[in-house]
Amino acid sequence: MREEIERIFPGLKTDVYSITSPRTPSYNCVAWAVGQVETWWWPDPMEQAFWPSEIPRRETIDVFIQAFGTLGYVLCATAVVEPGFEKIAIYVTSATKPTHVARQLPNGTWTSKLGKLEDIEHATLDGLNGSPYGSVALFMRRPIQQQTS
Amino acid sequence: MSYAVPGRRTDYRLLTEESYVPADPQSPDRPLLTGSSQLLEARLHYYMPISRQRQSVAERFRELVGIWKAGTAPLSSATEMATHPAYQQIIGLGRDAVPLLLRELQREPDHWFWALKAITGVDPVEPRQRGQIREMAEAWLRWAREQGLGR
Secondary structure (H helix, E strand, C coil): CCHHHHHHCCCHCCEEEEEECCCCCCCCHHHHHHCCCCCCCCCCCCCCCCCCCCCCCCCCCCHHHHHHHHHCCCEEECCCCCCEEEEEEECCCCCCEEEEEEEECCCCCCEEEECCCEEECCCCCCCCEECCCEEEEEEEEEEHCCCCC | CECCCCCCCEEECCCCCCCEEEECEEEEEEECCHHHHHHHHHHHHHCCCCHHCCCHHHHHHHHHHHHHHHHHHHCCCHHHHHHHHHHHHHHHHHHHHHHHHHHHHHCCCCCCCCHHHHHHHCCCCCCCCCCCHHHHHHHHHHHHHCCCCCC
């Protein structure tokens, strides 16, 4: 499992990370970021994945900001841990197309569902930089008491 | 008898379909293959290009499924999954692929819903079920039974 993950994300070879779930196609990084494990979230125009009905189905950063906004997230400047808030980091390609979302844990590390692969906890956001996720474009936060699970 | 050495200039005038045997690159004076089945395989390889070899729909489907699963495993984008070349080729297999997709969905639920919808022109998944893989798979398998496609 680690070999496959590190082949896809070579940056993890030098990062501290652990695998925290079995692999499954049942949920993805967006669902995991908001605490869900039964649904695949994505703004696909074919309307096969879940997406908030009031938000357009387009793969743009603005659409992702709007979608997370429906769950109480607002933009914030940094990844620094802020007591009382949980943060997410949105990765985009060089063409600013969203690819991945990671959620910050209370200890400042991050948790990610890697597509249909496993969940991992990773010490830094840099470990997932590069293809296929690109790099972090922005951070959002919401009060922890609004957490859905 | 003439032997052809990969990467080495060969006088093809000496090669005929009856006499041609590939040579061992380490020992050019010896044939690479000696068994009759290996000879047959070698002849097929050299005289029947991949583009002319016949592959069943089921074999092609399995091959494309493997390519698609490997190529999309780390992706979250349902759009990228559905526009992956292997996925598009599966859609291109047409109605022959429907029972194969349904069996695959039953064996290991995955994001085959767009392919099924694209081929059949129907969508038995209710809007409230979108994104819920197991429920979507159940909806498609129920539809298959209703259509007499189930086992």
